Structures are given as structure tokens and as C-alpha cells.
Amino acid sequence: MTTLTNDGKKSLPHTHTPGNPAVWVFVLSEMSEFAFFFIVFLVVKLLHPELFSTGPAQLNTLAGLANTALLITSSWFVANAVKATKSGHREKTISWLALTIAAGLLYCAIKYLEYRWNVDHGITTRTNLFFSLYYYLAFNHLLHVLIGICVIGWALLQSWLGAYDAEDHEGLEGAATYWHMIDLVWILLFPLLYIVG
Amino acid sequence: MRHLTQNSLNRTWLILIGLTLLTTAIAESSALTTVSVTAITLIVIVKGRLIIREYMDMKSANPVLYWALIAYMVLFSTAMPLSFLFG
Amino acid sequence: MKYESQKVAKPYFIFALILFAGQVLFGLIMGMQYIDGDTLFPYIPFNVARMVHTNLLIVWLLFGFMGAAYYLIPEESETELFCPKLAIVMFWVFAAAGVATILGYLLVPYAELARLTGNVIWPTMGREFLEQPTITKLGIVVVALAFIFNIGMTVLKGRKTVINLILITGLIGLAVFFLFSFYNPINLALDKFFWWWVVHLWVEGVWELILGAILAFVLVKITGVDREYIEKWLYLIIALTLISGLVGMGHHYYWIGTPKYWLWLGSFFSALEPIPFFMMMLYAFSVVKKRRINPNNKIATTWALGTATMAFLGAGVWGFIHTLAPVNYYTHGTQITAAHGHLAFFGAYAMIVMTIISYAMPILRGREEGNPPEAQKVERIAFWLMCISMIGITLALTAAGVWQVSLQRLPETGATGFIDTQTQINPVYWIRLLLGLLFTAGLAAYLASFFISGRTESRSA
Amino acid sequence: MSERITKSMARNIYFGGSLFFFLFLIGLTFDTMGELPKRDNRENITASVALGKKVWEENDCIGCHTLMGEGAYYAPELANVFNRRGKGDEKTFKQFMKVWMSIQPMDKPGRRKMPQFNLSDEEVNGLADFLIWTSRINDNDWPPNIEG
16 A cells, blocks of 8 residues: 555646536536437437428527526636636625526526516427427436536625635536536527528 | 637527527528428537536536537437438 | 454454455345346345345355454453353354345245244244344344443443444444334334334444444544544534434425425435535545554555545535435335445445455554565455456446336326336446446455465564 | 636535525425325225335336336336226226236237236225325326326
């Protein structure tokens, strides 16, 4: 048995991966789950091309567009929050994180309006396979936004309690990574559901 | 404006919003063609890459993770024109 | 080995692994039966194969937990086991009862087994996972009581640590909730309601305490990290486990006749259930990162980190996929449930037993410094083979489940019937079977690693 | 993250939290026990239904089938088989059950096989009654369609 003299990490000087291994297992498993449903989506599309060529036009593109803009903006907020912490501005971090949560909540509100709009236009989970998949993917994404809001909320709380400083902010980076993942997935979902099908 | 674009986070935000509007404009202007779907796909890849590099700050991260993220975006966005062509 | 009586863990571990091999064998048989319904019919009908598969799983995990407790309780309590002889006697009682029950499943028709064991007097048989004859169930209670008595007396006379207190809480909970298996009302809704008090409160409740305690013990030993730090995390993790998991039982109360409010309660609390698993993974990685010692038994660390990760994937992610009531309405009782079951049981419970075996077995065999590198290399290959093929099986079953839902559950009219759906899914079952063979190869490599003795038996620091 | 949480705080969260939610679960259980009689049509449990449940259990039917979605996933869901095969008519369903149980195992190569259980007429009748009773439990409209 040997006692380690250093921390046992063989890190190269200029590499830095945000977050930690556990966060990345989480993020990658979530992305795999979405990947799985992307594949299902494409397979069903090959089997029923007619549903998928007419489906996207029936959805509310404006809602999709607004939510894309919101998520991009929220990613920008989060990135600013991390940047603020790195330069030691705790108050700024808290404001940026609060803005992120606000954007997330606004996203949920738009989703709610969109679902109501859908019901008024006779689009339900069982209208056809395209809409079933649209609902599954969009609803699943909405859930991840809700989880993301909790995660960012937790980071905000930690930040408020002074848990992070310019050197040590792994938790904040982890939360930010999770939030950006939500954004990345939506960037794929937006054209897939609302435009191309 | 000048102050806004000097900051790379802000600049990225402007580009991303612009690209999103462009996507919608392409989609709404006419019926989808192979060319327009390919354009939309390229925009998705550019957007994904910007977020991964600038916002997630993966430029100097573990290269396996970095390329896995990039590959994810490329793979699933190119499935769109492919399924459009052969679907 | 610090205490002589820790040795009683050895037969428990060995027998657990033998049963594990049996479980996998019957898994393969069922994998074949999914593809070709004539396989081994009528000698081993599917229900018999499944009963053997799941019962072996439960019994080998119990052997593993008992072995783990016999190993770690003396070391944590800093005293010899209260009565090592009792532990050995109970080993033989439990092993004999287990083998007799499995043989009963295989050699006589189940109805005949029920008649022979007097199921009429006190009917408890024929419910999923609780198929054991009533006398076997009573035997399990006797063994569990003797075991808890032995462990409890050891803790009482020795040092009390958070790890041994949580372990014993988990073990007592295991025994107490098993008592619900003796309650079998004629009213099916009631029957199902309390059946979950065994099944759910085991696997999503008290077993997680056992898992947490074993993992914490191994992490203390292989990293040398301050006990205070590890124990604080352990408290937080099991606190969240129970806070989310107790009422999380509601996700089983959606469609069995129970009131509608369970749809909300179950969805909300079970959506929180991945959090303790995520914390466990976070903590395992952070403890290993902080490690102060670097033992030669490197593979034990791999198992510990692997358990935390795979438990999160199987119990956390795959549980969450279908836990919300609106989703579960369509996925309940499909292959998606099977997918979750496989990865969760393997990732959380099979792997924690292999973790403690990987840490403790070399010491029990007199290899205080861990297995020789040659053996560890094979064990590492086995680790990856088993993990990757189990993830593959899970993905295949998930695909099968999604396919099944789209054909059989989603269409309001003109849905495909069950058997026709299964026939269409057949290609995926082939993939699952091939991955099952890969898993078997992994298990074979794992078992083989015990027989490799390197040229350098003991290495000094 | 948890630097400010001390071990004793963590212990209190564990004891307090699990005790609270265990009591909450007990409370919910009592409430459910009060609600169940309105939903599980227990007043219709006859001796024949009880016999049916015994037959169901002593032949390990759950080892292949699901019942209200629980069990093995090898053979069809049976909580709604009364509606699927009997079209909701007791006589039709009992006739179906009698024939169905007698022709097992079916001679179709490769098809999943159901063993011959050699049940008496009374037992088959009881099993049918048990499944009819089960189909009338209010289970929040599960399964989504007749195929189960």
C-alpha cells in the first residue's frame, strides 16, 4: 500500500472540464435518452412519411421560436453567472442565475399556452404517431427544464450561502453544464418538431 | 453596440438569436427543399458548436467529451436532411 | 483480516456467486423462450424459469448481504462476531432451504408443490417474487432472525459507527417488511397494495440502506478518507432515499384500484427518487478523488465507482423514464419495466455485492494486499463485459418496450394484440439474447479470476 | 457543497425526514383503506372468486401473465381479458375459458406455450369469476385499450 504524495491526478496544464464525473454521467445519460427518442422519431418517420411531412406545419411555430430564443438567452445568462463567479462577483452571479430561472419559468408558461393552443386545434397525444412523439419529446424536454430550474435554484442557493469562489465552483459549473445540455437538445428538437419533421 | 460585441458571450448570443430567426425565415418563406433543409441542418450544427465552445466552455475540456458533444449535434441534425431525402 | 470471525463471510460469498451463475443460466433459457416458445417446453415452462431466475436473484443477494454484514460488522464494531457457529449453522440451513425450494420449482409442477407444502393451511404462494412455499418463507424468517440477533449482539458489545447502525437498520427493515409476505387477502386490490410493502420497501427502501452502508465501508477502506466526511454523506443519501422512496411507493399504486391521489403523490415523490442515486455517484467520485491511500487492490475501487454509476443509471434514469403517471399509463407492464428491472437490480444490488466481494474476498483468502495483478486484469475485463452487456440488454429491452407501446398501447382502435406484437419485436429479442451471452462470458471471466494466482502472491508497498 | 451541513444535522435530517414520511405513508394507507371499498367491488367477492384466486396463485399464472400490469411480460394482460375475449358477457367468457384452458398447449410451432393445468370445471369457472371480478376494479381506466 502506498500513500499518495500529491492528489493523484495526472492533469495536463491547460485542460479544464467543467463539472465532475458524476455530473457528466448524468448529462450523458440524459442525452442518450433523448438520442434514443430521436432514433425512434426517425424510424417512425421512415415508416409513416406522410404524417411527418404534414405534422410540423400544424404546430405553433411561434411558440417553438419563442422557446428557442428563451433557452438560448437562458444559456447566455448561465454562462454569465459562471463568468461572474470566476471573477469573484457573487451578487452578479446571483442575479444571472435568477434571470436563468425566470427564463426557464417563462419557457414553461409558453409551453402551457402552446398545449392549450394545441387542444383548441384538435392536436392531442393520440391524434397520430407524429403528435404522440411530439408530445413525448416536448413533454420530456419540459420536465428537464423543470429539473434544470431546480438545479439552477440549488446553485443559486449555494451561491447565496457563499459556497463558491473564484477557484472552487465545481457545483455551479455542473449545474450550468446541465442547463446547457437542455439548450442543446432543444436546438435539435426545434427544427425536428416544428419545421422539418 | 460596440461594448456589447466585445464580450464573446454577448456576441455569441447575438449570433445564436440571428441564426434562430434565419432558420424560421427559411422555413416560413417557401416549401421545404433539400437545399433549405440542408441549410437548416448546417445552422443547427453551428449553433450547437457555439454553445458547446462558448457557453459550456468546452474549448479546453477533455477532448473525448468535447467531440462527443459535437458528434451528437452533427449526427442527429444530419439525420434531418437524410430522412428528408429518403423519407 | 482483523478479526478471526470475519471468516464466516467466505461461504456466504462463494454460495452467492454460485447462485448468481444459476440465475444467469435461467436468464439465458428465458431469453431463448422469448424467441422460440418451444424451448424446453414442457420440461421447464416459462413461469418456472422466471421463478427460478428471480428467486435465485433474491436469495443470492441475501447471501451477499449476509456475507457483507458478517465481514464488515466485526471490523466496524472492533470485536469478534457474537457467535460465529450460529452464522455457519444458519448458512447451511439457508443454503439447504434455498436449494430444496429451487429443486421443488424444477422437479414438480407448481400446483403439486403448493399441495405438498400445505399452501391451503396458510396460502402465500403464487405471487410475483414471493412464490416460495410458506414453509420456506418461515425458514427465511428464522434465518433472518438468527442473523439479526447475531449481528445485533455484535454491534451491542462493540463500537457503534454510523455504518454499522445504518446497516443493521436496513437489515431489520428487510426482515420486518418481509412479514407482509404472509398477508395474502382474497381481495386482489388489498393483496397488491401490501405486496408492495415487501417489494417496494425492500428494493427502493431498506435495501438502499444496506447498499449505502456497504459502499461507505468499502470507500472508507480503499480511500482512507476521513470517516466523518463519508458518514455525513451516507446520512444525507439515505435520508433522501427514504424521504423520496417511502411515498414514492405511490408509483405502484396508479392502476391497482387505489384512489386517484396516488397518481400525483407517486409521480411527485418518485420523480425525486433519482436524487439520492445521483448524490451517491457524486459522493463516490468525490471520495475517490480525495483518497489518501492507494491500495494495490485497484479493482475494488472500480467496482465501487461502477456500482454508484450503474445504480444511478438503472434505478435513477431508467426508473424516471417511466415513473410519471401519464407516461406509465402507456408503459406499465411492458418491456420497459423489464429494462428498468434488469439495470436497476444489476447496477445497484448485484454490483454492490460484487464490490464487497472484490474488496473482502482477497483478504479472506489471505491476500491482504488484494489479488495479484493478473487476476485483477481478468476481473477488470469481466467488470466491463458485464456492465456493457447489461447496458446493452437494457437498451434492447427499452427498444422492445417502445415498440410494444407504439403497436399495442397507443392506438385507440386497431391496436395490435399482445402475441402479434411480441412476434414483431422478435429481432430485438435476438439482440438481447446475444448480449445475454456476452454477459455470461463476463460472468465466466469474473468467476475465473478467482482461480488466477499470480507469480507474486504478496507485494509490499 | 455540504461543508455547512454537519454530521449531526445530516443525522437529524435522516431521522426526522424518514420518520415524518413514514408516518405520512401510514396516514395515506389508512385513507386508502377507507377509500378502497368504493373502488374494488369487494362486495362481489364470492366463494367462486376466492377459488379462482387460489387457482391463479397455485398455478403461478403471474409467472407468464400480467394482472393489472404486474407480473411477467411473457403473456397477455388478464385484468381486461373478460372484455377482450368475453366482450363483457359472462356466459360468453366462461364458454371461452372452458375451451381455451382445455386446448393448451396449442400445437403451433414456435408460439409461446401455455402448459395444460388439468383444472376441473369448477376451477375453470372460479378462475373465470376471479378474472371477471378483477376486470371490475376501478383502476383509473388502465389499460389504455382493449389489447392491454
